Amino acid sequence: MALLDVRDLVVRFRTRDGTVYAVNGVSFALEPGETLGLVGESGCGKSVTNLAIMRLLPKPAGHIEGGAVTLDDQDLIGLSESEMRAIRGRDVAMIFQDPMSSLNPVLTIEEQMVETIQAHEKVSDADARKRAIELLGMVGIPKPETRLKSFPHQFSGGMRQRVMIAMALALRPKLLIADEPTTALDVTIQAQVLELLRDLTGTYRTAVILITHDLGVVAGMTQRTMVMYAGFIVEAGTTRAIYERPSHPYTVGLLHSIPRLDRGTSEPLIPIEGSPPDQRQAPVGCPFAPRCAWRVAACWTDNPTLAARDGSGPIRETGPDATHRVACHNLPTPEEAAVGRPLRDGFRPAPPPGGVEDELADMVAVEAGAPDAAPVP
Ligand SMILES: Nc1ncnc2c1ncn2[C@@H]1O[C@H](COP(=O)(O)OP(=O)(O)OP(=O)(O)O)[C@@H](O)[C@H]1O
Ligand code: SF4
Numbered sequence: 001m002a003l004l005d006v007r008d009l010v011v012r013f014r015t016r017d018g019t020v021y022a023v024n025g026v027s028f029a030l031e032p033g034e035t036l037g038l039v040g041e042s043g044c045g046k047s048v049t050n051l052a053i054m055r056l057l058p059k060p061a062g063h064i065e066g067g068a069v070t071l072d073d074q075d076l077i078g079l080s081e082s083e084m085r086a087i088r089g090r091d092v093a094m095i096f097q098d099p100m101s102s103l104n105p106v107l108t109i110e111e112q113m114v115e116t117i118q119a120h121e122k123v124s125d126a127d128a129r130k131r132a133i134e135l136l137g138m139v140g141i142p143k144p145e146t147r148l149k150s151f152p153h154q155f156s157g158g159m160r161q162r163v164m165i166a167m168a169l170a171l172r173p174k175l176l177i178a179d180e181p182t183t184a185l186d187v188t189i190q191a192q193v194l195e196l197l198r199d200l201t202g203t204y205r206t207a208v209i210l211i212t213h214d215l216g217v218v219a220g221m222t223q224r225t226m227v228m229y230a231g232f233i234v235e236a237g238t239t240r241a242i243y244e245r246p247s248h249p250y251t252v253g254l255l256h257s258i259p260r261l262d263r264g265t266s267e268p269l270i271p272i273e274g275s276p277p278d279q280r281q282a283p284v285g286c287p288f289a290p291r292c293a294w295r296v297a298a299c300w301t302d303n304p305t306l307a308a309r310d311g312s313g314p315i316r317e318t319g320p321d322a323t324h325r326v327a328c329h330n331l332p333t334p335e336e337a338a339v340g341r342p343l344r345d346g347f348r349p350a351p352p353p354g355g356v357e358d359e360l361a362d363m364v365a366v367e368a369g370a371p372d373a374a375p376v377p
């Protein structure tokens with residue numbers, strides 16, 4: 001079995017405003033040493049999926065309501081809080097977007113690092129301190145012996161992020177989850193932090209889940225990519241396959257909405273019109289349907305499952321030969337993916353089911369040039 005196996009994970013938030021359908025049956029696996037990129041629009045469930053793996057969902061609203069998470073053959077969902085605490089840091093560690101929120105402002109870096117190390121290993125203060133110095137050196141903090149005495153606020157954002165990485169790696173976890181680890185950093189520091197992650201994971205065969213909005217980072221750092229939308233995985237495969245042959249209309253839209261050096265400056269960026277669905281409604285049909293230029297009638301009622309893009313052979317979830325899988329009733333052709341819209345003669349996205357009023361509303365949207373109108377050739 002893979003190092004990490006997540007099966008049919010369902011996470012809901014029970015709030016005063018109702019239920020939030022945050023993660024709706026997510027499955028994936030990860031092998032040691034693999035780096036998996038997780039991308040998707042804000043609110044699609046990237047953080048919540050990983051907080052659920054760590055069993056750190058915000059309480060009392062967040063609940064794992066279905067599925068299984070297995071790390072190294074151990075079922076994490078069935079563990080008690082104290083058993084889980086022993087696993088966090090030692091077997092699985094998480095780097096958060098904002099390092100200040102994860103560091104304790106009233107303790108020195110030394111106190112925090114020594115405490116983390118000693119929470120998982122029986123080592124003397126002196127040995128824990130030595131290891132902390134070594135780790136800070138590894139993440140490029142100059143003069144680590146003296147910097148250990150500093151408090152978090154005495155470090156720059158980039159340095160705090162490195163401290164977080166050093167702490168996450170202190171115990172050489174088998175799995176490292178990095179949630180937007182570089183978003184708050186300027187580009188040069190971003191590059192250094194990513195390089196560091198790459199080196200360290202290469203050395204220790206740590207598996208990494210890298211959550212980011214930056215598709216360039218995913219392309220450069222990961223072997224595999226998963227695209228999430230509204231709590232579902234809509235496309236998964238090797239990073240190369242997904243970038244060379246994006247196959248879900250949402251992925252196609254994502255790749256057209258960012259600047260690409262290989263496309264030249266004359267090609268306009270195409271934003272994805274509309275917004276993600278309100279996750280307080282139970283999902284019906286494909287969640288991307290209201291924004292999708294390729295939709296057919298079935299899209300409004302049947303949510304497609306993730307299936308091999310070419311429809312054949314056994315499914316491989318991990319490794320360099322991972323199967324390219326897509327959840328879509330009407331896959332864009334390569335030519336369509338290249339231009340970002342359907343090219344079939346006379347094709348129009350299926351109007352929502354319902355009465356004449358809906359169709360009229362759809363026609364008005366077409367007249368007004370809404371995304372529905374785009375595919376009319
Ligand atoms: N504490 C909470 N209470 C209620 N709903 C929540 C809570 N935390 C997250 N959610 C909801 O869960 C869904 C998934 O959120 P999540 O934080 O995983 O998004 P994300 O993909 O990480 O987005 P971002 O890119 O902005 O970080 C969203 O609809 C969000 O509103
Ligand atoms: S074609 Fe249908 S199933 Fe595919 S993304 Fe569009 S709406 Fe969803």
Ligand SMILES: [Mg+2]
Pocket residue numbers: 046047048179
């Ligand atoms: Mg997030």
